[in-house]
Amino acid sequence: xSAPISLKQISDSILEKHKNVLVSQVNDSCLxxxxxxxxxxxxxxxxxxxxxxxxxxxxxIDFQDQKSVELLPGDVFTVPAKKIHRTFAKTRTVNLCFExxxxxxxxxxxxxxxxxxx
Numbered sequence: 105x106s107a108p109i110s111l112k113q114i115s116d117s118i119l120e121k122h123k124n125v126l127v128s129q130v131n132d133s134c135l136x137x138x139x140x141x142x143x144x145x146x147x148x149x150x151x152x153x154x155x156x157x158x159x160x161x162x163x164x165i166d167f168q169d170q171k172s173v174e175l176l177p178g179d180v181f182t183v184p185a186k187k188i189h190r191t192f193a194k195t196r197t198v199n200l201c202f203e204x205x206x207x208x209x210x211x212x213x214x215x216x217x218x219x220x221x222x
Contacts, residue, residue: 109127109128111127111137111159111200114127114137115137115139115159115160115198118137118139120139121139121140121141121142121196122139122140122141122142122144123138123139124136124137124138124201125137125138127200129205132204132205132206133202133203133204133205134202134203134204134205135200135201135202136200136201136202136203137198137199137200137201138198138199138200138201139196139197139198140163140191140192140193140196140197140199141193141194141195141196141197142192142193143190143191143192144190144191144192145190145211145212146168146188146189146190146211146212146213147188147189147190147209147210147211147212148185148186148187148188148189148209148210148212149183149185149186149203149204149207149208149209149210150185150186150208150210151185151204151206151207151208152185152203152204152207152208153182153183153184153185153203154182154183154201154202154203154207155180155181155182155183155201155202155203156175156180156181156182156183156199156200156201157178157179157180157199157200157202158175158176158177158178158179158197158198158199159177159198159199159200160177160196160197160198160199161177161193161195161196161197161198162174162175162176162193162194162195162197163175163191163192163193163197163199164191164192164193165181165183165189165190165191165192166189166190166191166192167187167188167189168188168189169188175199188212
């Protein structure tokens with residue numbers, strides 16, 4: 105059995121504008137805490153869905169072929185495997201990501217949607 109993990113302590117220790125920290129693993133999935141300010145590159149996960157839970161700020165998820173989604177604290181949204189997306193936040197945003205521990209990430213040079221909701 106492990107000790108309790110303070111998400112606030114992890115979040116408060118992150119000074120970078122983009123950083124993912126592995127918090128915990130359960131079976132073949134993991135929980136990551138992510139801090140983002142600005143744009144994170146277009147990408148997709150060919151073998152894993154990605155669930156976002158926003159803790160702080162406003163996270164926008166852009167897609168090539170559909171309208172962007174805005175997530176506020178307490179909101180949850182799942183991006184299906186193979187769906188090309190990127191995240192954007194005007195100011196510091198903290199969210200949790202649930203995905204396969206061995207999930208692959210494939211990055212792209214160009215995308216489609218524009219940022220600007222959050």
